Structures are given as C-alpha cells and as structure tokens.
Amino acid sequence: MTNGAILLLMTACFLGFGYMGVPVAFALMAGVLAACALTPISMQSMIGQMFHGIDSEILLAVPFFLLVGELMTSADVTNRMIKLAQTMVGHLRGGLAQVVTLFSMFFAGISGSSTADVAVLTRTVAPEMTREGYDRAFTAALIACASTMANLIPPSIMAVVYGATGNVSIGGLFLAGIAPGIVIGIGLMIYSHFFGPVGLRKPRATLCEFADAVRASTLPLMIPVIIMGGILTGWFTPTEAGMVASVYILLVLVPLLAPGHIPNLPRDFVFTGLLYSIPLALVAAASAFGWMLA
Amino acid sequence: MMLCGVCIAGFTSSVFLDVVTRTIGLPVLWLQLATTGFFAWGVFIGMAVATRRIDHLNLVEITKRIRGSKRTCIEVFNRTIMLLVALTMLVFGVQNFMNDLGSFRAPSLIPLATYTASVPVAGALIVMFCVEQLVNGLINGFEGPEDADDFVGIVR
Numbered sequence: 276m277t278n279g280a281i282l283l284l285m286t287a288c289f290l291g292f293g294y295m296g297v298p299v300a301f302a303l304m305a306g307v308l309a310a311c312a313l314t315p316i317s318m319q320s321m322i323g324q325m326f327h328g329i330d331s332e333i334l335l336a337v338p339f340f341l342l343v344g345e346l347m348t349s350a351d352v353t354n355r356m357i358k359l360a361q362t363m364v365g366h367l368r369g370g371l372a373q374v375v376t377l378f379s380m381f382f383a384g385i386s387g388s389s390t391a392d393v394a395v396l397t398r399t400v401a402p403e404m405t406r407e408g409y410d411r412a413f414t415a416a417l418i419a420c421a422s423t424m425a426n427l428i429p430p431s432i433m434a435v436v437y438g439a440t441g442n443v444s445i446g447g448l449f450l451a452g453i454a455p456g457i458v459i460g461i462g463l464m465i466y467s468h469f470f471g472p473v474g475l476r477k478p479r480a481t482l483c484e485f486a487d488a489v490r491a492s493t494l495p496l497m498i499p500v501i502i503m504g505g506i507l508t509g510w511f512t513p514t515e516a517g518m519v520a521s522v523y524i525l526l527v528l529v530p531l532l533a534p535g536h537i538p539n540l541p542r543d544f545v546f547t548g549l550l551y552s553i554p555l556a557l558v559a560a561a562s563a564f565g566w567m568l569a
Numbered sequence: 570m571m572l573c574g575v576c577i578a579g580f581t582s583s584v585f586l587d588v589v590t591r592t593i594g595l596p597v598l599w600l601q602l603a604t605t606g607f608f609a610w611g612v613f614i615g616m617a618v619a620t621r622r623i624d625h626l627n628l629v630e631i632t633k634r635i636r637g638s639k640r641t642c643i644e645v646f647n648r649t650i651m652l653l654v655a656l657t658m659l660v661f662g663v664q665n666f667m668n669d670l671g672s673f674r675a676p677s678l679i680p681l682a683t684y685t686a687s688v689p690v691a692g693a694l695i696v697m698f699c700v701e702q703l704v705n706g707l708i709n710g711f712e713g714p715e716d717a718d719d720f721v722g723i724v725r
Contacts, residue, residue, distance in 0.1 A: 290628075292647075292650055293627070293628035293629070294628055294629055294631065295631070295643060295646065295647060296627060296629065296630070296631050296643060297627075297647045297650045297651065298620075298625030298626060298627055299626050299628055300616070300625060300626070301625070301651045302628070302650075304654045304657075304658075305650050305653070308653075308657055317661075318657055318661045319664050319665055321661075322657065322658055322661040322662050322665060322688060323665050323685070326684070326685050326687070326688050329608070329609060330609060330684070332601075332604075334608075335584065335605075335608055338577055338608075342581070511588065515584065515588055518584040518585055521581055522581075544578050545571060545573060545574030546574075547574075548572075548575075548576055549573045549615050549618055549622070549624065551611070551615065552611060552613075552615020552616055552619060553615065553619050553625060554626070555615075556612060556619070556625070557626060559612065559616075
C-alpha cells in the first residue's frame with residue numbers, strides 16, 4: 276500500500292468515525308491503528324507514542340490554568356469583575372453587550388480557557404441580558420465570539436498546547452496574543468455599539484462606585500499580573516506561573532473573598548481533574564497521529 | 570473521579586514544593602518525577618472517567634438526534650470502535666509496561682513502567698466502561714437525559 280493510500284485511510288477513519296459520533300481521541304487512534312495494521316510500524320510503539328505525547332512539563336500548565344478558571348468561577352469571585360466591567364462600560368449603548376466583551380477580556384487574562392469564559396457568562400450575564408430584552412441569538416453569538424479572546428490573550432491554553440507540541444516559545448506566544456486579543460475585544464464593542472440591540476440605558480457610574488468596584492476586584496485582577504509578570508521577568512515558567520496563580524487563589528482569594536467556599540474546594544479539584552484530561556487525551560492521540568503521518 | 574482530583578492536587582502540591590525547595594536552595598529532584606507521574610496518571614485515568622460519563626469531545630453530536638434501532642446500531646458501532654482502541658491500549662500498553670520495567674528515569678532511577686502503567690490501566694477501565702454501556706444500552710436503550718438540547722430556546 277502506498278504512503279498516499281495510508282494517509283487517505285487514516286484521514287477517512289478519523290473523519291468517518293468522528294462524524295459517526297466516535298469521540299475525537301478514539302477516532303484519531305482508530306486511524307493510527309488502522310494504518311499500523313498495514314505498515315511494518317508496531318502498534319506497541321504507537322501506544323507508547325500516546326504516553327510520550329503528554330509526557331511534557333510544559334503541558335502541566337494546562338490543568339493549572341483550568342484550575343484557576345474553575346476556582347474563580349465556583350467561588351463566585353468573577354462577579355466582582357463583572358461589576359467592575361459594569362461600572363466602566365455599563366452606561367454605553369448596548370451596555371450589557373459591552374460588559375460581556377470587557378469581562379471576557381479580563382477573564383481571558385486569568386483562565387485562558389474559552390470554555391470557562393462561556394460557562395461564566397452564560398450563568399451570570401446572559402440571564403440578565405434576556406431580562407433586559409436582548410435577542411437570545413445575539414447573546415449567544417456575542418458570548419461565543421467574546422470567549423475566543425481567551426485563546427489569544429495570555430495565559431491562553433491554546434498557546435501552551437501549541438508551544439508544547441510545536442516547540443515554540445510560550446512566553447513569545449503569550450506576548451503575540453495580547454494585541455490581537457484586545458483588537459478583537461474593541462471590534463466587538465464597536466459592533467455592539469453601532470449594530471447591536473440598544474438594551475436599557477443606565478446612568479454612568481459615579482467615581483465612588485467605580486472606586487468601590489476597582490477595590491473589590493483588585494485581588495482577582497492581580498492574577499494576570501502575577502502570571503505575565505512572573506513569566507516575562509523570568510521568575511517562573513508558564514507551568515509554575517499557573518501553579519502560583521492557583522496557590523494565590525487557594526491561599527489568598529478564597530479565604531478573603533469567599534470563605535464559605537472552602538468546603539467545596541475538593542469538588543473543584545475533582546472536576547478540574549476530569550476537565551483537563553479531556554483535551555490532553557486528545558493531545559496524546561493527536562501526538563500518535565502526527566508521529567504516524569511524519 | 571476522586572482519583573482525578575487526587576492527581577491534580579498531587580501535582581499542584583509537588584510543583585509548589587519544587588518551587589519552594591528550589592527557591593530556598595534545597596532542591597528535591599524527585600519532586601519533578603512525582604509531578605510528571607501524577608500528571609500522566611491523571612490524564613489517562615481522566616480519559617477513562619470521561620468515557621464513563623460520556624464527556625469526551627465529539628466532532629458532531631449526531632446520535633443524540635436519532636432514535637430507535639438506527640440509534641442503537643450507530644451507538645453499538647461507536648462503542649465497538651472505542652472498545653477496539655481500548656483493547657489495543659490494554660494489550661500493547663502491557664507490553665510497553667513490561668519493556669519499561671528495565672528502563673529508569675534519572676535522577677532517582679524510578680522505573681519508567683510506573684508512569685507507562687497508566688496507559689494499560691486506562692485501557693482496561695475503558696474496556697469495562699464500554700462493555701457496561703453496550704450492555705445497558707442494548708437492554709435499556711441508548712437514549713438518556715444528556716440528549717436534551719440546551720440550545721433549543723436560543724435557536725428558536
């Protein structure tokens with residue numbers, strides 16, 4: 276069998292099984308194993324390649340950033356950032372749409388996960404937008420678009436995975452993502468202002484209200500500073516930055532801002548433990564797939 | 570799921586201790602090995618748990634919109650593919666494990682097999698969960714509460 280035919284078979288297996296509803300990680304592995312059956316390459320080496328695909332210290336940053344997002348969300352610390360966004364842009368035309376975009380920019384700088392961003396916004400701001408008469412389709416589209424900023428603004432999990440698999444500087448990728456992420460945010464705010472629903476016009480927040488909101492969200496907003504500051508000054512690696520951010524939340528934010536959440540911390544760990552394994556199982560399967568292609 | 574939580578708590582602690590011991594000038598080298606061990610085990614155990622909870626990422630959710638015998642056929646086919654992949658992970662993972670008993674990771678010379686054992690263990694668990702889902706599905710049907718479409722209200 277020629278190399279082209281094997282490549283075609285692998286792609287057909289992946290897409291065919293994938294569209295039948297087989298989970299992506301298994302569809303990828305099925306393609307690899309089908310190709311193994313037709314070549315002298317041993318299946319044993321391919322299964323070994325799955326392990327080597329995730330045996331990378333850089334990938335450890337992924338669960339830490341997911342843990343940060345999960346802890347922030349479940350401890351309700353994110354509400355403080357939403358209030359800050361409201362005092363900053365809530366009075367503009369399409370106020371809540373502007374809040375969604377600005378909050379996404381803040382939260383992207385903390386969790387790096389677009390899924391976590393969507394989870395927070397659909398639970399907090401989306402019901403409020405429905406109550407204020409925003410079209411639900413517009414709300415869904417805006418949240419989906421705004422959450423993509425988490426893939427650009429550091430600490431982006433996508434950047435970590437790309438850096439780990441492509442052997443590219445993660446600090447460099449983080450720096451490169453800042454400007455495009457902010458430009459997308461500004462673009463969404465401009466679109467919402469001119470073409471989105473008007474929403475309820477609210478009075479501009481007073482300086483006192485703004486100062487209160489800033490004070491309340493200072494501790495959560497220290498996280499992007501810790502992460503990027505630590506990485507750019509060379510104090511720690513992206514993995515260690517994620518760990519420092521997690522420990523900061525566990526030892527400072529939760530006890531100070533949400534002490535009632537402490538008994539629920541084990542549940543957050545269990546949930547994050549499951550959450551991080553799903554994309555990394557994909558990385559493991561994709562690593563074997565890529566190795567076979569090469 | 571508890572094991573997933575233990576793994577993430579384990580490697581958070583080990584990375585934390587690694588940074589602290591390094592900063593105070595008393596680095597403990599085996600902490601890095603513990604970290605990668607917890608991480609690898611967490612990924613593969615989590616892969617098995619996600620199989621049981623049907624939480625894996627899919628390209629499409631086509632089966633959720635199908636009912637009856639057509640659904641049963643597709644679900645059985647999908648589970649069979651997963652079962653075959655899991656069996657391969659189990660059989661060839663055990664072979665890798667046996668080979669890795671003779672390989673060691675510097676500096677603590679821990680057998681590499683302690684890490685690579687996570688693959689066949691995950692394979693065995695996935696086999697069990699796939700068989701369980703196949704049996705349950707064939708007896709009670711594959712339809713479940715997870716089929717509910719969360720986005721119906723928005724689309725309408």
